[in-house]
Amino acid sequence: MNRFAELLDRLSYEPGRNNKLRLMTDYFASTRDPERGWALAALTGALTFQQAKPGMVRALIAERTDPVLFEWSFDYVGDLSETVALMWPAKRSEPLVPPALSEVVAALSSLGKAALPATLARWLDALDETGRWALLKLVTGELRVGVSARLAKTAAAALGNKAPQRSS
């Protein structure tokens, strides 16, 4: 999900509607199914799965970092997902394969509550800063990058030179 994370990152900073459209269309045109389908679903808010609670994310980072340094960092950054994404200790031993968005969505809809923390930690180990930020925003249900469902559909429709359908 590194490329999806890059898209979310760019969208979150880009104020212009047409520029957002171009970023999304570029992503959809260069990403295969089912990955881009899940991306469209995530952008339109159509995904439902068991969400991770902030308390769980806090517990994961507490196992891995100095509590004083975490508190100061959280104070500075001001957002839990972002702080955890930035501070998460890098695994240098072996290069891990980052999870695909489709793999994340599939696991989140089938995993039991008890298995979630370990799976999330494994994904975080394999992703970079932007990837971890996007993943944590997704699993905590805070994915907000200033894109309406309508705008995301317009970008997808542009792939086939079609107007987006009113409802789906």
Added chain:
Amino acid sequence: MRPQDILLPTPNGVCCKLGGFHIDPTRPVERAVITHGHSDHARAGHGAVLATSETIDLMRLRYGEGFAGSAQPVRYGETVKLGDVKLTLHPAGHVLGSAQIALETNGLRIVASGDYKTMEDPTCAPFERLPCDVFITEATFALPVFRHGDPDAEIAKLLHSVALFPERAHLIGAYSLGKAQRVIALLRKAGYEKPIYLHGSMERITRYYQSRGIELGLLELARNATKAKLAGAIALCPPSVLHEPWSRRFFDPLTCFASGWMRVRARARQHRVELPLVISDHADWEGLTATILGTGAAEVWVTHGQEDALVHWSRAQGLRARPLNIIDYDGEEQDTDGKAPNSDSERP
């Protein structure tokens, strides 16, 4: 002999009484040893200045001939005796000419590292790790959230954006001394061969880098280019003019900012940046902590930045550590351009 008998922290910078000099003093003094040319470290008006020849040249470029009573250039590795103190300069990897200052007397060695980074930089000599008893470190990015990552990946992100928005100029805010030239060198390394456009205030320093043999390719001044020529171009300017009238010469410019602060989203938003580029001339958290351990110093003095976090970490490693609380070092906080922000602006 105790370390504080050699170097005494004062609010105006650290002072070496034995050798009769200050390091990077923030007020005019009789004799100053300067680590590098950024304006918060290299100020005009000292009686005598000792620094690398590049730092001296950069001070002269910025402040004019009368920047100090006298100036003594010292090469990396050359030893100078000042009073009872042996002083040597070593590369700090921060910007062209940047130096760490090693002081030795009675078998005790103190290293004042100034601003430094351990990451590779095609525009300056690489950081040298110096064994010492006391290490004085900066702390600009001393929180574990600051990891600068691979600058080449940031440049790739920029070039992807240039390809995706070929009609928009990519306007990159970058500090005029060091960062601007590094970004240009990184772009050239990535194979970008088109002319790169500069804000007028960057011209002299950038030409100076070129005169020192640093390849930066074809550079032009933005003010001499037509709006049509600037469409789709890459241009650099001091961060302070990103949203000034100067930027109106570009059609729908895409605002970028090359800085370690861009790692934090709130910081990027605060500057209304659309494409943050995490490229820093300071050590990140990993760089700071690995360097401290690498020097073997039993005592660490921490200055300008997030002192508390680095002092906390050092103590947890069993080291003696203290913050220096020197005032008036900006770090990367301000545009370290040597001038008031307004004087950067050219009229549109």
